[in-house]
Amino acid sequence: MKIGVLALQGAFIEHSKMLARLGVKAVDVRLPHQLADLDGLIIPGGESTTIGKLASAYGLVKPLRQFAAAKPTWGTCAGMIFLAKDIGSQQQPILGSMDIAVDRNAFGRQIDSFETDLAIAELGALPFHAVFIRAPVVKAVASSVAVLARLADGRIVAVRQQRLLATAFHPELTDDLRLHEYFCGIVKCTIKPHA
16 A cells, blocks of 8 residues: 655645555655555644645646545545635635635634544544644535534534544644544545555
């Protein structure tokens, strides 16, 4: 299994370290040809406008869109925004791959960042300690999208649509490997055996 991590900006190194702990080969992706033989892709947190601008500058927007249409892709924080079909009135490059509407900066500034425990049934009974940094939330989902986690006030912070996964928080900033394992499980199910 080979999983790419979009390495334009943000917490890509931390995602690669999590994958390495699981024994998965991680590949930094900065150019379109680096997507060629990947089984899955993680789009990390960072600054969504910057990621969009850099993806445009490196000719990555269309190849990333094609990749997400065919293979497992996981967006965390800014990556969730980049995957969404609807980000409101903001003018920035996005992939528009996932049938979700996102409120880009739902919690305010960096100083309003917080941590909380989330119940995520797919990960088992133990709560997942989530780190939110200038995080988005999902405002609306299509019927094809499964809600995986909500905050105590009901706001949606993790979703899955078939092979696409999006989390408003930063699992790579914890020691908990379960979400990375969960994504690897999605990837594993889509890998076709070589003839």
